[in-house]
Amino acid sequence: MQIGMVGLGRMGGNMAERLRRAGHEVVGFDRDPELTDVGSLRELVARLRPPRHVWVMVPAGAPTQETIDRLGDLLSPGDLVVDGGNSHYVDDRRRAADLGAKGIGFVDVGVSGGVWGLENGYALMAGGEEEHVERLKPIFEALKPEGPDGFVHAGGVGAGHFAKMVHNGIEYGMMQAFAEGWELLEASKIVTDVGGTFRSWRHGTVIRSWLLDLLVRALEQDDDLSELRGYAEDSGEGRWTVQAAVEHAVPLPVITAALYARFASRQQDSPAMKVVAALRNQFGGHAVTAADGSFAKGADSPGADVTLPS
Structure with a gap:
């Protein structure tokens, strides 16, 4: 089966290699000239035979949205886009509707396996219409681990990324x-x-x-x-x-x-714990540690002979 792969980083590159090892024809596009097979998304689409299948494996958010928007302009009715990144499931529904208005199918796939997936296979959770998921079954079979497990058609659009x-x-x-x-x-x-x-x-x-x-x-x-x-x-x-x-x-x-x-x-010094320390000092006279690391007894504690640092 022929498929385009957009994004040939750690995950996308290994997935493309696993597909090639299984006998599939992969045309890859990446902004890194040392990784890419083609010079642009337009060239990628031109290299694929209709009905085209393009798997997007780029960071979630703006990079994914920009890529899918561009593919929506380049692809034709009957083609199919797969989002295999870590997108938010609510975005899948909007993207499916936008592509669907142009006659282009959409499948969201949650992918787990990390850098070990090339050898061990990837766990795949797909969301989308039955017809679209079935078209991609040869790709899913090549990517998932050997055996009966590792793939699920979790439900409609968004279900793959929700899972x-x-x-x-x-x-x-x-x-x-x-x-x-x-x-x-x-x-x-x-x-x-x-x-x-x-x-x-x-x-x-x-x-x-x-x-x-x-x-x-x-x-x-x-x-x-x-x-x-x-x-x-x-x-x-x-x-x-x-x-x-x-x-x-x-x-x-x-x-x-x-x-x-x-x-x-990710906090160097917890603001919330500063409040806790201040309150403990206020109601119980408990000792505190100053910002410079020095130790001070509470002003109201027995035997206190120092005041709190300003």
Whole structure:
């Protein structure tokens, strides 16, 4: 099967290679001249035989919107656009309607697998009309892992990215649980082989998982993680998951807490904790630490002989 791939970065490039290994013809476009097969989206479309299939694998937001808008101008009725990036599901419905008005189909696909997908395959969650999803089945079969699992037609337009959004929200919670467990083991000093403890959990336990395997790998490379700073970005799906939970009145305490933990990781000095420290001093005379790191007893605490720093 012939398919165009727009975006040949870490994910898109590996997906294109996996498709080629499976015997599919891939025409790729990327802004990096060392990666691209063609010089423009127009040339990409010209190289494809109707009905054309173009898979977009660029960052969510404006880059995806601009790419799909341009493809909408270049493609013809009967062609099909796939958004395989981490787009917000609400955007899928609008894009499908815009393309549909021109007779162009749209399928949204949540993709999971990261840099390991080239060899292991990608988990794919598709949203769209049955006819459009069926047309892409040979592509899905080549990209997914071997065996019966790894692909789902989750529902109509938007369902693929909604499923991937929830998947990533669950991922937030799982990572946070592993992180907190690691911190407690390290802090206790009771367990002297923390890395070995995690390694022992990889087989026979109920928490064995690929994430656990990756954590063991990370600890083998840096046993106390001293080479890293405790700073974690969020790519959007965690926020969207929490927003969707509010809209549907579904309690998500674990996923929400994991998202907030990432926010906290990016603060050099917590403004909220400054308020807590100030209030504890005001009502209980509790000692505080000044901005310069010096220690001061509370003004109203027994034996206090210093005042709070101004």
